[in-house]
Amino acid sequence: MAELNGAPVTPDELKSLALVNYGHFTSMRVDDQQIRGLSHHLQRLVRDCRTVFAADLDEEEVRGYIRQAIEGRGGSFVTRVTIFDPALELGHPGSDARPGVLVTTRPAGTLPMPPIRVQSATYTRDLPEVKHVGLFGALRHRRIAQRNGYDDAVFTDPEGYISEGATWNIGFFDGDRVIWPNSEVLLGVTMRLLQQVHERTALNSVSLKDLPQMEAAFATNTAVGVRPVTAINDVEFPSDHPILGTLRKEYEEIPAEAL
Known part of the structure; x- marks a missing residue:
């Protein structure tokens, strides 16, 4: 259609x-x-x-x-x-x-979606605050990641600070708070909704060097909801951390709107 x-x-x-x-x-x-x-x-x-x-x-x-x-x-x-x-x-x-x-x-895929393993790439989308149709760079890095045995790509700046996935936002759990990268990213609707309903939330810089200190990582967008990220490069995360279930429940309890 x-x-x-x-x-x-x-x-x-x-x-x-x-x-x-x-x-x-x-x-x-x-x-x-x-x-x-x-x-x-x-x-x-x-x-x-x-x-x-x-x-x-x-x-x-x-x-x-x-x-x-x-x-x-x-x-x-x-x-x-x-x-x-x-x-x-x-x-x-x-x-x-x-x-x-x-x-x-x-x-639409069946929720919850299976976990993904991602490879980092140094890349910043053109006009990152806009969800525009210029996807060549993002898809190019997704292709490279998949050819290397990963499911997708996550982007960093030249200093290794993480921003966003190819077509999704990424979040982390440090054992106390949900951390969203304080970088130039598209403010995804799913991310914004989760920020509104989850009390222990913070914006902070997250670099590749910080990953071993994180307890969990996840991807979000409207199609996947809250999806576990079980590896970024060679750093692994659990697929069943309790924070993932908490975030899914909080998200699902947000009332949907009728057209």
Whole structure:
């Protein structure tokens, strides 16, 4: 399923997204027509549209497009809302933009997701505070990690301070508090919700050298919820630490929002 501004999208309209690849998006897990953190996702789209296109996005209009696209579909799945301008040209990206709203869906994995082992890579995404469609660098490092026998990549700065995963946020437990890296990252909706409901939370710098002092590590995004990270390079973590169950329970108890 793919709809642009409420109508079936055509191949010609998708050419700009494929060839120019300029835009931004958010992905949301839908469970029985409800979305946990929906308001945050919609606010992200409005905020990022101003940053990426210098244009205003109608939040209620976007909500209506999502509602229409998934109407009558039960169970759990992931819907992605991509904001891009079908008329944008590679040679003239500075033209006034008229961004459209593309809604697509894909299957959702069964929660909880299995643990992952990740490899670190020195990399910072372009404009890390925006969830944009420029994923080449992130996917390149994910590919390298997988070719090296890992599941995914986690990024650091040149000094070895950890920021985020390829398409997810990372958190740690030091035995007392949940620590979120104090780095340039995308403020993920799942991360923000967990920060709101878990009392013992802190922002702090976490370097590769600090990993042996951490009791647990986990990945978060809307598709995976709270997912154990059982290794970063050669430092291993348990997959069943009690903090993981606590965070999952706190997250699942956050009321979902209806469209």
